[in-house]
Amino acid sequence: MDIKDLRYFVAVSNTLNITKAARQLFISRQALSKSIRELEKKCGTDLFIRDKSRLELTPFGKNMLKKAIPLVQGFNEFEEYIDQQSKNKKIRIRIAIGLGTLNALSPKLFVDFKRNYPEIELIFEEIFDTDVKRMIESQEVEIGLLGSSPEKIEDYDYDLIQEGQIYFQISKDNPLANLEYLVPADLHKQPFVSLGDVCDMHSLFMEKCHEVHSYPDFFLVTHDSNVANNMVANNLAVSFCHIQTINSVANPSIRVLPLHLENTTWGTYVIKKKGVVPTPEARLLIDYLVEKANLSICS
Structure with a gap:
């Protein structure tokens, strides 16, 4: 016996009419009649007195209805609660x-x-x-x-979200600041700071430098942008910066220059595990x- 059996039983008990109850439940009259007969077998007794014109609950059926109604109502409320929680769950x-x-x-x-x-x-x-x-x-x-x-x-x-470019921030006292853009060869033996090999920007830059036998003097790993900015402002090193920095740099002693890498695309990407939808x-x-x-x- 499950909640469906009780729902069918309550619907028939309320209408005392198989056809009306079947319409309310959106099932066929034959399917509902079969379900009620199977429920009676499970109970071991008749739930309804049947004659040609109408149904009537047996004494056992009346007692069962009193117990079935709160069970069905409670389960309906439970389903509504779960449904609402599911809708509200982010x-x-x-x-x-x-x-x-x-x-x-x-x-x-x-x-x-x-x-x-x-x-x-x-x-x-x-x-x-x-x-x-x-x-x-x-x-x-x-x-x-x-x-x-x-x-x-x-x-x-991966999907490309936004095309971009690698930029360096450089002290205006650094001779490189007179250039319009940088290429890897310009940074040979140039002191610079970055996040190190844990950063794709750094590892790509170093690979491109080595391809042209340029070896920047990478001497400090820092995760603190303030440290990098201060070192640049004091002409102790150069460092990477992002496109937003170009629009927000207020330090008059710093210039921002793009890095030109031939045959290389740079941008912001969203990546996903290969083959996983x-x-x-x-x-x-x-x-x-x-x-x-x-x-x-x-x-």
Whole structure:
């Protein structure tokens, strides 16, 4: 005996008419009659007195109805509660973001997404690029966001969110500040600071430098942008910076220059584990970022 049996029994008891009850339950008259007969077999006795014109509850049926009604009502309320909780429960997307990526990709994009899709909860973790890839591989997160190049993320499925460029910030007292742009050869023996090999920007830059036998003097790993900025301002080193920095640098002693890398694409990418289809909600977020990111930069 299950809740369906009791629902059918209560419906027939309330109408005392198989045809009317079947209409209320959206099943056939034959299916309902069969269900009631099977329920009577389970109970070991008749629940209804049948004659040609009507049904009537037996004494056992009347007692059973008193107990069945609160059970059916309670289960209906329980189902409504579960349904409501399911509707209210937010769908979560776990996202790993490479350090500094949000400097190139406006956080306002995510604020607007959450405003437009309040049923989706975004959970962020800002970590090193290498850790983003590790968490994608282990599927601890569904998607990752990185400043990177296709050659650095070829082991993943990826979408380009926003084209970009690598920039350096340089003291105006540094002779390099007189250039319009930089190439790897310009930075031979030039002191510079960065996040190190945990960052795709750093590892790509070093690879391109070595291809042309340029060997920058990488002498400090720091995760503190203030340290890097102070070293640049005092002409002790050069460092990477992001596109947002170009619009916000207020230090008159610093100049920002683009790095030109031949045959190399740089941008902000969303990466996914290769061959794994993202959930509809994750796909919605990816498409939203691809559509809105460039509009955000242009505005």
